[in-house]
Every structure is written in structure tokens, then in C-alpha cells.
Amino acid sequence: MMEHATRVGNRLLAALPPADFALLAPHLRKVPLQHDAVLVGSGDRIEHLYFPCSGAIALIMELPNGQTAATAVIGNDGAVGLMTALGPVRSPLTAVVRVAGTALQISPARFYAMLERSPAVASAVQIVTRALMTQFLHVAACNALHSVEARLARWLLHIHDRTDGGDVLPLTQETLSELLGVRRTTVTHVVSALRTSRAIKSNRRGQLEIDRERLEVVACECYKVMSRRIDRIVSQDALRLLHAAPARDGCPPPDFPFAKTDS
Numbered sequence: 108m109m110e111h112a113t114r115v116g117n118r119l120l121a122a123l124p125p126a127d128f129a130l131l132a133p134h135l136r137k138v139p140l141q142h143d144a145v146l147v148g149s150g151d152r153i154e155h156l157y158f159p160c161s162g163a164i165a166l167i168m169e170l171p172n173g174q175t176a177a178t179a180v181i182g183n184d185g186a187v188g189l190m191t192a193l194g195p196v197r198s199p200l201t202a203v204v205r206v207a208g209t210a211l212q213i214s215p216a217r218f219y220a221m222l223e224r225s226p227a228v229a230s231a232v233q234i235v236t237r238a239l240m241t242q243f244l245h246v247a248a249c250n251a252l253h254s255v256e257a258r259l260a261r262w263l264l265h266i267h268d269r270t271d272g273g274d275v276l277p278l279t280q281e282t283l284s285e286l287l288g289v290r291r292t293t294v295t296h297v298v299s300a301l302r303t304s305r306a307i308k309s310n311r312r313g314q315l316e317i318d319r320e321r322l323e324v325v326a327c328e329c330y331k332v333m334s335r336r337i338d339r340i341v342s343q344d345a346l347r348l349l350h351a352a353p354a355r356d357g358c359p360p361p362d363f364p365f366a367k368t369d370s
Contacts, residue, residue, distance in 0.1 A: 116211070127225040131213065131217075131228065134217040135158075136211070137160075137209055140159065140162045142205075142277055145201060145204075146203070147198045147201065148198065149168075150199075152198075153197075155214060156187065156212065156215060157186060158185075158212075159181060159185070159187070160210060161208030161271060163206035163208070164180070164182075165177050165202070166179040166187075175201075176288030177246070177286040179243060180265045180269065184337070185238055187210075189236065205278065234341060241336050245329050249261065254327075256325060257327035259298075260301070260326035260327075261330040262283075262286050263322055264323065264326055264330050265333075275317075276314065280298070298315075301322075304324075306322040306325045
């Protein structure tokens with residue numbers, strides 16, 4: 108199982124029983140997630156589903172007046188675009204890559220066809236939905252109740268959890284403004300305050316070097332509560348996938364399950 112999980116990269120797909128994963132494998136394509144790439148824009152049709160293997164994707168709500176705010180961050184414990192399981196809907200959010208990585212990509216039509224053949228794949232959609240709803244609810248409460256400093260610390264920790272490049276995060280002031288839903292002048296003051304507390308070591312152009320331990324002190328309780336709840340949803344429910352009813356017309360997984368990586 109560990110070898111399979113390492114090979115697949117995405118925790119959710121790795122938890123699928125081999126026969127169910129084999130249904131998806133021929134249609135999955137490994138693609139790069141380029142920094143700042145927009146995977147789907149608000150109001151656009153969802154052309155692809157993404158199961159991240161590494162990196163971090165922010166889901167951004169855009170208001171008619173141009174203001175933006177982050178509603179969730181997705182890593183290798185989730186997926187982007189699964190609303191297509193509800194039908195041919197347009198995306199209510201913009202999904203933008205904030206930390207570069209890779210993902211497994213599949214078309215909505217292919218994925219939807221697998222839902223009818225695999226109870227485990229259908230369960231995976233429910234897991235992602237529950238984890239996303241947990242983030243949405245916590246972020247909404249946190250935005251209403253906690254300071255900008257605590258909220259920024261929370262976002263930085265969530266993003267850091269999904270990186271493997273050390274303590275330097277590729278985040279500009281514009282990106283932080285987008286995440287928090289505040290003006291860039293506010294971001295300048297907040298970053299300065301976090302530098303004073305040494306939770307942020309440096310903020311060179313386009314990069315933030317963080318001190319994780321100090322950042323956890325500044326962050327509100329939402330970070331740990333949200334992280335525990337999401338990990339429990341993904342870990343415990345994903346284990347249940349292993350005992351789900353077998354897929355119809357299942358077959359053993361191929362030796363190399365993905366199409367050639369785009370470059």
C-alpha cells in the first residue's frame with residue numbers, strides 16, 4: 108500500500124482499491140502545476156479535474172467589485188473540479204497554483220463515467236466534498252472572528268504544509284492581499300508585524316521566509332482545529348475505501364498507470 112501511495116502521489120487516489128484505481132489509471136495524465144497558473148477561472152466551464160501530487164492550489168472567490176479572498180487551499184489530500192460530479196456546472200471559484208508541483212489530470216466525462224462503475228470513486232468524491240466544506244466553514248468563521256495577523260499566519264501554515272521546499276514560500280504581497288481579501292497596504296503592515304515577532308524572517312521580493320514555530324504561536328486556533336478535522340476526514344474515510352464494494356469490470360492496475368507527463 109505504501110509503495111502504491113508513493114507511486115500515485117495523491118492520497119485520495121492512493122486509497123482506492125486496485126480494481127477501482129485501474130478504471131481511472133488509463134485516463135490520468137501527470138501534468139506540471141506552474142506557479143501562478145490559473146487552472147479554472149470563476150464562471151468558466153470545468154474542462155479538467157486535478158488531483159495534486161505536490162504543490163498548493165488556492166481557491167479564490169471573486170466579487171463583482173474586483174475584491175478577492177481565499178476560501179481554501181488544496182494539496183495532495185484533495186482535488187480540484189469535482190463539482191462536475193453534480194453535472195455540467197460552471198466554476199464559482201478561481202483555482203490558482205500558489206506553490207508549483209504536479210497533479211494527475213482527467214476529463215470530467217471520463218471521471219463521471221467511472222462514478223457509475225465504482226462505489227469507491229463515488230465515495231472519494233464525498234470525502235473531498237466533506238473536506239472542502241470543513242475548510243469553507245472554518246475560513247468563514249475565522250475571517251469574521253480573528254485578526255488579520257492570525258489569519259495570515261494560518262494561511263501561511265496551510266500552504267507550508269503542502270510544500271517540500273523548506274521555509275521559503277513563493278508568495279508576493281499581491282498574492283497575500285488576494286488570500287486575505289485586504290488591501291496591499293494592510294498586507295505591508297501585517298507582514299511588518301510578523302517580522303517584528305520573528306514569525307517571518309525575511310520578505311524578499313516574491314518570497315517569504317517563515318519561522319514555523321513562531322508562526323504557530325501567532326496563528327489562531329483555527330489552524331490546528333481545521334488541520335486535524337480535514338486530516339481525520341481524509342485519513343479515516345480514505346481507509347474505508349479499501350473495503351468498499353469492488354468496481355464492476357475491475358482489473359489489476361497497470362505497471363505504469365499514467366500517461367506521459369506534460370512538460
